Amino acid sequence: MQSLSRVAHVAILACFSLMFITKGVSTLVSKNGLSNYSFPDKFMFGVATAAFQIEGAWNEDGKGESMWDTYLHKHPNFTVDHTNGDLATDSYHKYKQDIIMLQSLGVKYYRMSISWPRILPNGTDHYINKAGVRYYRKIFQELIKAKITPVVTLFHWDLPTALMDLGGWTNPKMVDYFEDYARVVFSLFGDMVKTWTTMNELHVHCYNGYDLNAFVPAMQSHGIGVYLCSHYMLLGHARAYHLYDKEFRPKQKGKIGLTLDVFYAEPKDSNNKEDVEAAERYLQMHLGLYAHPVYSKEGDYPALVRERIDNMSRTQGYPRSRLPVFTPEEVEMVRGTSDFFGINHYTTVLASASSMEPGWLVPSLDHDAGVKSEQDPKWPIPGAFWLAVYPPGLRKIVNWITNNYGTRVPIIITENGVCDSGGLNDYERVSYYNKYLYQLLLAMHEDGCRVEGYFAWTLMDDFEWSDGYTVKFGLFHVDFNHPERKRTPKLSALNYREILRTRRINFNYIKMPSYKYNNL
């Protein structure tokens, strides 16, 4: 059964690719369409997913509820299409198919996450759900059999509801609970998993979930909860790092790091000093806030962020800064706690200075940052409104990270990708990956940035948080009306496979069919 369906998948891929090898459109590189630079053989190419977005089986085999389960059951209209993650792509039952798809792409790395409440149903380690443990051990075994290295995130947003009921990441005790969970996971899976990321996208998680009401928990503790969340996540991350480093690394010999996220910010007018400062402030408030404590030589929050939030808090009459303060011991504890710089990047904004914009709350992270962000109308927007295509942004953010934090640890692009409205002929996604990956090659070869890996977001169309199933990011199409959640490769899957095979970008590999796509 398994090997048959494997052949079927590979056959589909082969036949599609024959149909689409044709002459080219791109003027980026040489006439035959092939990039002049290539990715090194040991460059880590993979794809990424997250447990809540694909697993489904929300209450099966002893799994506890995550805050996303509970919240979406209570507020069905929170997602734009009133859907939830109860079934998602049903990967709890279809993980073997997923692994066959990974093999057909030729990826050697798979970034996935563990659902905390599937292992610890009520969040704490007094009780371990054995069926959940079996599920992940089977996935890791199958991946290793397929010669695919698992890269595993401990926390990709699906907090156990029992811990959310105690305040989620605004609760200082979360630092202990996360360390306890990490110990369970390292003990159970560390024989097979050698690359860990503790947490995914601290900025998006705390900003959308605790400052705004865009993601669960929709706390709307604007300007306050958002920084408690950031602070205790950083401390939790650091504790898990040290736990691994001291108790597990000597035997298990793996790596452990952190995944942050950022949109790149360009000054709206690069000749305007205030816009230039605003762009830098945007990057510091969205990325530096999390990266500086971990990756800078001196540790702690960046001086600019510290001063700005302290000033704002004072002016607003708060008795102390809304941004918590690390003790000197904590600064030391957090500093240097990552073996790589994991960064998720999708898009860019144009920044200008502003003290107030419609929709900003006071206080809030936006108001503290004081940056108005817009998109350049020239940038294509193939799917969700926030994701405008600007490929040089990837090269620039990789350079910004290198300039700020040096090359002590390698950069890994842990997510990059684009959404559209769906379908198999996803020319916009093909173009996006070609151009963003070419910019990454330029960052590596021309700028000397130390980039060692890249993960496409995402393997297949999935549950995209508050967008439900309305936006599609997959290399594989998933038929959500089909009881089997049938998966089919898109053109972008063929294109990605070819990039991995040749280590180069062939801009002519998939022919762009009509004038409609000329601006890609």
Ligand SMILES: *[C@@H]1O[C@H](CO)[C@@H](O)[C@H](O)[C@H]1NC(C)=O
């Ligand atoms: C590769 O192409 C880029 C972009 O056109 C160019 O800047 C670079 O000099 C080329 N490098 C080599 C080694 O040909």
Ligand SMILES: *[C@@H]1O[C@H](CO)[C@@H](O)[C@H](O)[C@H]1NC(C)=O
């Ligand atoms: C969702 O439903 C709740 C109560 O049923 C209502 O108060 C709220 O305005 C609705 N939200 C949206 C976005 O429709």
Ligand SMILES: *[C@@H]1O[C@H](CO)[C@@H](O)[C@H](O)[C@H]1NC(C)=O
């Ligand atoms: C989890 O919490 C629920 C609700 O408090 C309780 O009924 C259940 O027994 C708990 N399960 C475990 C394994 O502790």
Ligand SMILES: *[C@@H]1O[C@H](CO)[C@@H](O)[C@H](O)[C@H]1NC(C)=O
């Ligand atoms: C904070 O306030 C001080 C004193 O008012 C001022 O000198 C400084 O420039 C402010 N810093 C920031 C980052 O706003």
